[in-house]
Amino acid sequence: MLRGLYNASTAMQVESARLDTIANNLANAQTVGYKKDKMVSQSFPEVLTARLKNDPNAQIKPYNIIGTINHGVHIDQVKTDWGQGPLQQTENPTDLALFGNGFFVVRTGQNAIQYTRDGSFAVDAAGYLVDSNGNRVQAYDNAGFRDINVGGSDFTVDLSGNVYNVQNQYVGTMAVVDFYANNPATGQLEVVRDDALEKVGDNLYVVYDNQNYQPTPVATTIKQGYRETSNVDLNEEITNMMEVYRHYESAQRIASMIDQTLDKTVNEVGKV
Amino acid sequence: MIQALWTARAGLVSQQYNVDTIANNIANADTTAFKRNTVHIEDMPYVYKLNPSVEKPRNEGELPHVGTGARVVASPKYFAQGAMQQTERKLDLAIEGPGFFSVTDGMGNAFFTRDGNFKIAEVEENGLVHEYITTQDGYWLLGQNGLRIELPAGTSEDDISVSSNGVISAGGVDVGNLAIVEFTNPQGLQALGNNLYTQTDNAGQAAFAAGQSHVRQGFLESSNVDMADEMTRLIQAQRVYALNAKALQTADEMLGLANSIRR
Numbered sequence: 001m002l003r004g005l006y007n008a009s010t011a012m013q014v015e016s017a018r019l020d021t022i023a024n025n026l027a028n029a030q031t032v033g034y035k036k037d038k039m040v041s042q043s044f045p046e047v048l049t050a051r052l053k054n055d056p057n058a059q060i061k062p063y064n065i066i067g068t069i070n071h072g073v074h075i076d077q078v079k080t081d082w083g084q085g086p087l088q089q090t091e092n093p094t095d096l097a098l099f100g101n102g103f104f105v106v107r108t109g110q111n112a113i114q115y116t117r118d119g120s121f122a123v124d125a126a127g128y129l130v131d132s133n134g135n136r137v138q139a140y141d142n143a144g145f146r147d148i149n150v151g152g153s154d155f156t157v158d159l160s161g162n163v164y165n166v167q168n169q170y171v172g173t174m175a176v177v178d179f180y181a182n183n184p185a186t187g188q189l190e191v192v193r194d195d196a197l198e199k200v201g202d203n204l205y206v207v208y209d210n211q212n213y214q215p216t217p218v219a220t221t222i223k224q225g226y227r228e229t230s231n232v233d234l235n236e237e238i239t240n241m242m243e244v245y246r247h248y249e250s251a252q253r254i255a256s257m258i259d260q261t262l263d264k265t266v267n268e269v270g271k272v
Numbered sequence: 273m274i275q276a277l278w279t280a281r282a283g284l285v286s287q288q289y290n291v292d293t294i295a296n297n298i299a300n301a302d303t304t305a306f307k308r309n310t311v312h313i314e315d316m317p318y319v320y321k322l323n324p325s326v327e328k329p330r331n332e333g334e335l336p337h338v339g340t341g342a343r344v345v346a347s348p349k350y351f352a353q354g355a356m357q358q359t360e361r362k363l364d365l366a367i368e369g370p371g372f373f374s375v376t377d378g379m380g381n382a383f384f385t386r387d388g389n390f391k392i393a394e395v396e397e398n399g400l401v402h403e404y405i406t407t408q409d410g411y412w413l414l415g416q417n418g419l420r421i422e423l424p425a426g427t428s429e430d431d432i433s434v435s436s437n438g439v440i441s442a443g444g445v446d447v448g449n450l451a452i453v454e455f456t457n458p459q460g461l462q463a464l465g466n467n468l469y470t471q472t473d474n475a476g477q478a479a480f481a482a483g484q485s486h487v488r489q490g491f492l493e494s495s496n497v498d499m500a501d502e503m504t505r506l507i508q509a510q511r512v513y514a515l516n517a518k519a520l521q522t523a524d525e526m527l528g529l530a531n532s533i534r535r
Contacts, residue, residue: 016276016526017321017338023276023519024315024339027283029512030290031313031342039336075321078336090310092350094459120312122348123457125476132312132346152456153351154370154484199337201317202345234515245522252529259534 003071005258010072011251014041015244017075022241025232033117033203034230035080036237042076082193085117085231087223094121094129094153097226101191102176102218103205105145106135113138113145115177115215118203120227127151129163133202139163139172140217148172157224174222177215179207275319275340276523282341283516286313289344290509297497298506305354305366305386305467306495308502312346315339348459354496356488362429363390363405365450366493370458371485372469374451374478375411376420383411384453384478387467389492392429403427405440409466415440415448416480423447436486452485453478 021039028034087097096119098104103115114135121137124130129137129148138145151166158164161174179196180189196213197205207213290311300306318337356366365388367373372384390413393406403423405413412420423432427442434440438450455461460474471478 012530016523019276019519019523019526020279020338023279023283023516023523024341026512026515026519027279027286027342028313028315028339029283029515030287030311030508031315034315034342037337037339039338074324075336076323078321078338090350091352092310092348118314120348122346122459125457125460125474127456127476132314132348152370152454153458199315199318199339201315201339203314234511238515238518241519241522245526248526249529252533255533256535 005255007072008251008255008258010074012248012255014073014075015248015251019241019244019248021078022237022244025237026234029230029232029234031203031230032120033085033228034232035082035085035117036230036232038079038081040076040079041073043073079194080199081231083231085228087226088229089226091225093155093224094123095119095225095227096121096157096174097223097228098176098220099223100220102178102220105138105140105175105177105215106131106204107138107145107147108135108204113215114200114204114206115197116203116205117228119222123150123153123155129155131203138175140175140177141173145175146172148174157222159221159223160219161222176218176220176222178218179213180216181213275338277520279339279341280516280520280523282316282343284513284520286311286342286344287509287513287516289347291506291513293347294502294506294509297502298499301495301497301499301502303467303495304389305493306497307349307351307354307386308495308497309347309349311344312348313342314345316341316343349463350496351458352496354493356491357494358490359492360490362432362489363392364388364490364492365390365434366488366491367452367485368488369481369485371452371454371481372458374414374453375407375468376414377411382414383464383468383470384461385411385467385469386493388487392423392427401425407467411468414451416451417449418451421448421450434487434489436488438481438487450487452481452487454481454485455479
């Protein structure tokens with residue numbers, strides 16, 4: 001009986017966390033280059049046995065007898081949907097949009113590299129291309145990443161990412177990278193963005209595991225004068241929100257019902 | 273749950289800022305040489321939820337992350353050229369290209385403007401009447417020598433001609449060279465109202481225009497606000513605002529439900 005109360009409560013916890021994700025998607029419906037998140041939940045039993053420190057003797061017998069039961073639900077992962085966001089024309093030369101795979105590379109510290117899909121760049125006082133937080137955007141060549149000096153906001157970037165400064169001289173090629181790894185099962189290269197990248201806010205992504213996930217330059221079309229808008233689909237989010245609300249409501253009803261049943265057990269059973 | 277409330281609030285605040293900016297653009301749709309603002313929204317830091325199946329995460333990245341909303345980080349101006357509007361007035365000047373007129377308040381401060389709607393101001397100094405070119409608000413137009421541009425006494429507007437590279441002549445005599453300056457990063461200029469900008473560290477050095485900017489006499493640059501574009505963005509902003517309000521309401525109702533488990 002009390003188990004049911006906790007089951008209903010885990011459902012309520014997960015649904016409220018799911019609402020956090022939906023609210024974040026809605027808040028970022030106009031964020032440049034934002035990729036929507038989706039929360040994946042998982043049922044509980046494996047976890048409960050794991051909590052007993054994998055001791056083979058530590059099984060709760062009654063459940064083995066009546067069969068399996070889910071002891072509720074917990075958050076498993078938050079998955080990012082990498083789908084392309086629609087391009088919006090701005091006619092501003094410092095707005096660049098990626099059309100296809102890959103990420104722009106920005107240098108956030110002395111040697112810290114982070115990645116972004118947000119191509120709403122600017123030019124700093126020294127003439128370098130920077131993102132909205134002042135991090136310098138990187139070009140890529142055989143020597144690795146380096147800053148791009150475009151001289152002023154009137155620079156040009158062609159579709160393949162070659163940057164020409166105000167005087168129309170070639171100054172570098174935009175670094176656009178993605179993450180690949182060999183899949184041991186098939187022996188083929190696969191995109192591993194999900195494992196490699198983590199969102200850190202400010203439209204940036206970071207790689208925590210630099211050993212296993214190396215950026216690979218990719219050839220992606222860059223459109224100047226456009227920006228990639230958020231890929232959040234408002235219809236989808238509002239539908240998910242309705243679903244979350246009703247699911248939460250039904251879990252609340254169950255909790256409430258179990259409470260009433262307990263009330264009867266405690267107060268009415270045995271009453272003469 | 274409480275997180276969803278604050279996340280939705282962050283969404284509301286950033287969309288409110290968006291609507292404010294769009295409203296300001298629309299209000300300035302007829303302002304001479306107005307440059308439209310845009311809003312740059314970014315996501316806020318992510319927080320980590322516990323996942324019982326990840327017992328000892330090697331780093332935070334392995335845990336499910338949930339965003340905390342969105343915030344406005346910049347409101348850059350787009351310095352795209354506005355349309356040229358013919359006025360046939362001799363002291364209406366428009367800049368074609370990325371430059372700015374330099375003006376001063378007479379107290380040593382320099383300002384920059386693209387609003388070339390000038391007039392002649394007569395000032396009595398040392399018993400003599402001097403004529404200067406000023407903006408409609410009375411800021412003095414500067415020449416390349418850093419001094420105010422003075423006209424010979426008795427010059428009327430119709431005598432003035434300005435060449436495309438900024439040389440002003442009154443009645444056929446050159447009286448000054450307009451200080452038209454360009455910045456590495458015009459978006460770094462700070463807008464002060466009255467169509468004026470002031471220089472900041474982010475804008476870079478002011479350099480005299482090297483052939484990129486041309487002056488057009490008898491024209492004014494109109495605002496670069498595109499009404500259709502602003503209306504589209506207003507509708508989008510309003511819808512997103514409404515949906516964030518809905519998320520806030522849903523979070524509130526869910527809290528209410530939790531509160532009513534035990535009646």
